[in-house]
Amino acid sequence: MTGAVVAGGPVTEALFAAETNGHFTLGGSGSVVAYVKRTADGEELWTGAPGHHVRRAGHEGERITGPRFAAGGDTVFYRHARRGREAWNLSAVRLSDGSRRTILGDGSLAEFWLSPTDPEALVLSRRPRQDLYDASLRPLAANPGYHRWLIDNRLRPRGGIVLAADGSARVELGADLARARTVLTVDADAVPDLAVLRFSRDDERLFLVTSAGSPVRRLLSVTATGDVTELFAHPGLDLGGYPVAADGVWFDPRTGEPDLCAVMDQRLRYQPLTARAADRVAERLRPGDDGTPVLTGRSHDDRVWLVSTVHSDGPLRHGLVRAGEAEQVVAHNRPELVGAGLPGLRDFPFVASDGRPLTGYLLRPGEADGPLPTVVLVHGGPIARDTWRFHAEAQYLAALGYQSLHINFRGSAGFGAAFRLSGYGEWGGRMQQDLYDAVVHGVELGLVDRARVAFLGSSYGGYAALLAACTRPDIVRGAIAVSPPCDLVRFAAEPPAYWRPLVRQLRRQVLQTADGRPVERSRLDQRSPMSAVGPGSAPMLIAHGARDPRIPIADVTGFVGHARDLGVPVTFLRFDDEGHVIHADANRARLYREIAAFLEVRLAAR
The missing domain is CATH 2.130.10.10 (YVTN repeat-like/Quinoprotein amine dehydrogenase)
Structure with a gap:
């Protein structure tokens, strides 16, 4: 095509x-x-x-x-x-x-x-x-009370992760569960980025990634005797990679030892741990105009690699790579879009109004010039991030004539613990202001039409979109929110059962700043769409799956009814066969056609 x-x-x-x-x-x-x-x-x-x-x-x-x-x-x-x-x-x-x-x-x-x-x-x-x-x-x-079991190569339980009442986590190890001991304590602020990877071949060491005791997310090995060894840490970026691959760490299949790590700023950067891995990366993962190659699998003898090549202007390509041979393509994730002639992402660095450097991406439709109607696409999490990749939602908007902004606001993952923690207590605060600052910067560059801006997001991104419509109709002419938390106070104080294992972390993110100061109730009300919505709020399009265990449907329908009672135009799409994410094609077709109709009205030239 x-x-x-x-x-x-x-x-x-x-x-x-x-x-x-x-x-x-x-x-x-x-x-x-x-x-x-x-x-x-x-x-x-x-x-x-x-x-x-x-x-x-x-x-x-x-x-x-x-x-x-x-x-x-x-x-x-x-x-x-x-x-x-x-x-x-x-x-x-x-x-x-x-x-x-x-x-x-x-x-x-x-x-x-x-x-x-x-x-x-x-x-x-x-x-x-x-x-x-x-x-x-x-x-x-x-x-015995583990949030997650730790199972070794011989399928023996060797301990687990314990979530403490104060929100911290303990890693317990021991050949005898009755005698398992704490070998690593992860403070509450570092729990969201803790990931257990695997045991060494001899089952004596556990490999994991965490920012505990470090300014960045790093790779550690721990033993049942409590010996902790740092295997990799970048000076300023968190260890991590694309979701299609490992958690920023790859293991030599012949030895079972980690031999390759990665970090991500605007692009993926490989960090080999051995000379052999450095040679293989240079040989098999050479970035170029064709995209960014991502290692997603290795054969037992390490002769064959499964490589997924990421593009921002086309679908993800999966292929087999052998030393000295051309890639053998297995499949594309979206085969119907191969050769479709789509636009690509541009980097979008800027400085927030308080002086903090931030970055993100911009997608403009085709060869368009001058200020364009713009949709700010807010990522979820909020401890997640946008990456250089193919963004189907943004491409859909570009096909309709809209450009999109993708901002890694403070609190996003990947840029070190201090950057992530700077979002604590800032739901609706500085995190939200970063999005508005991005719009202002785009206007100053002559890229964004100041009078035609909308926000769109899912989960946390949906919350941010709703709040923008409720509190800044001077900037935002409309909001599109999928599966959004609508009542910030209730969400933090009485979270759904889905969140209860991590309730301490959730409350810490919402109710306390990075230095432990509580967020005042009056400020939480101002930052909650349920409290902030008023007769002057911008129109909204809200979609939700009735099966969502993370955000109860009653919370969303309650907000919709409240906003409509105040005279706010709200289009509500309820999907009885969906959950937190809208998956079925028929439902997605309905949703995105409604998005197109909503934007056509809201972002029409005045």
Whole structure:
């Protein structure tokens, strides 16, 4: 498919659809890839190699995620759940004969671990208590109070993560659970970026990433005796990478030792830990005009790499790379957009009104000149970030003639602990002001039409969009919010059950500043859309899934009713078969056509 993008045409429709292919993972032999294909009826598990693809399983009305090859490569395990729900089941497919079996089908799966040597060995944890079971669902161990289990290579429970009453976390290790000891304490402010990776081959060291005791997120190894070793830390950036790959850390499949890390500022930067890894990166991951190559899988002998090449102006390409050979393309995540001639992201650095340097990205439609109607796309989290990537939502807006701004406001992840913590107590405060400052800077550069600006976001981004409409109609002519927290005070004081394991961290982010000072109740009210909305607020388009466990539908409908009673124009889209994210193509088509109609009215020239 080539040529210009036409609003309402097939390319535009492909942009508001969810990606066709995702969750790519490489089998240990390096010859086959497992991935998830989305269809109109539900999602399917496929395996593929260049030029040869096989459908393995389908689940109507369900989502599939996390396919993983068992030892030997003949069996693929994967999680699946009813669309909109976050109650996961576990199934497996044997590639040699096509047989499929459901291991756990009651929606209680928390996590599962596979043996690196035995294709049949499996351990899983089940909600609500997260006790451990084997492949036949025989009980193995009762949970002594862990938020997450730590399981070694021989599928033995070796400890876990304990969330303390003060919001901190303890990493406990021990060959005997009754004698497990705390080997690392992670303060409450560092808990959001803690990630446990794996054990070493001899099960003596646990690899994890955290910013505990450090100005940046770094790679550590810890032992059951409490020895902590720093393996990598960047001077100013957090360890991390693209969501399609590992958590910024890759392991040599021959030794099981970490050999490659990454950080991200405006682009991904690889940080090899060994000379061999440096050579392989130079040989197989050479960035260029064709995009940014991201390592997403390695064969057991390390001869074959699965590489996913990120573009900002086209779909993600997944291919197999061998030393000295050209890439063999397996599939694109959005094959219908290959060659569509789409615009690319530009860097957008600026200085906030209080002097803090910030950055982000800008997407302008085609060869447009001068100030344009602009949509500020606010990322969720808020401890997340925007990256240089293909942004289908922004491309859809560009096809309609709107440019988009993507801002990594303070509180975003990736730029060090101090930057992340600067967002604490600033929901609706400095984090929000950063977004307004970005608009002002765009106006000063002659890029943004000051009279035609809208905000759009999901989750936290939806909250920020609503608040902008409620409190700054002088800047924002309309807000589009998907799954937004609407009552900030209630959200922090009485969070839904989904958030209760992390309630201390949530309250810390919302109710206290980085230095521990409480945010006054009057200020919280000013920063809450439920309290701040008034007759002069800008019009809103709000969408929500009735199955959302993170933001109850009643909270959203309550806000919609309240805003309408005040005379605020609100379009509300309720999706009874969706959750926190709108997945189904039919629902996404309805949502994005409503977005187009909303923006056509709100951002029309005066």
